[in-house]
Amino acid sequence: MKPYRMLLLCVVFTASTSAYAEIYKRVDKEGHVTYSSEPFKGAHKLKLEPLPTTQPPKPLPSKSNSEESSFPRVDKATQSRRDDKRRSILEDEMATEQQALDDARAQLKVAEDTPQVYTGADGRTYRNMAKYEEAVQAAQENVRMHENNIRALQTEIDNLR
Numbered sequence: 001m002k003p004y005r006m007l008l009l010c011v012v013f014t015a016s017t018s019a020y021a022e023i024y025k026r027v028d029k030e031g032h033v034t035y036s037s038e039p040f041k042g043a044h045k046l047k048l049e050p051l052p053t054t055q056p057p058k059p060l061p062s063k064s065n066s067e068e069s070s071f072p073r074v075d076k077a078t079q080s081r082r083d084d085k086r087r088s089i090l091e092d093e094m095a096t097e098q099q100a101l102d103d104a105r106a107q108l109k110v111a112e113d114t115p116q117v118y119t120g121a122d123g124r125t126y127r128n129m130a131k132y133e134e135a136v137q138a139a140q141e142n143v144r145m146h147e148n149n150i151r152a153l154q155t156e157i158d159n160l161r
Helices: 003-017 065-069 076-113 129-159
Strands: 023-027 033-036 044-046 117-119 125-127
Antiparallel strands (some): 023 033, 023 044
């Protein structure tokens, strides 16, 4: 950082502590800038606008015990029914996802066992490794997606009370 900028920062921070301080600036023949709170030969007074200020936010009112007690509660039987229904839905989703995972694994096996080939201009058959690897990678990603879904569903089921 150039020295005159450092001086400017120091002057600005010092001046900001005093609301009514005046700032004087002088630029010499060599282009060096000097700031001061005291008038001196060759300096002119800067007219600075006051910095905007805002009021601090008002603190939020604290909740009283009466407000907390008026919060609607669900009785244990109702919550138990809701949890059972949610568990049933999650287990159905788990079964569906498990079937989708089995299908994805079968598709991966087919992709791994099926070489991608093409016939060249000379009539010979060649393997297309890029296309083969692309098909296998897509099938592997599909398997990973279903495995991740099953893990997430299992976590949700485990978190139920």
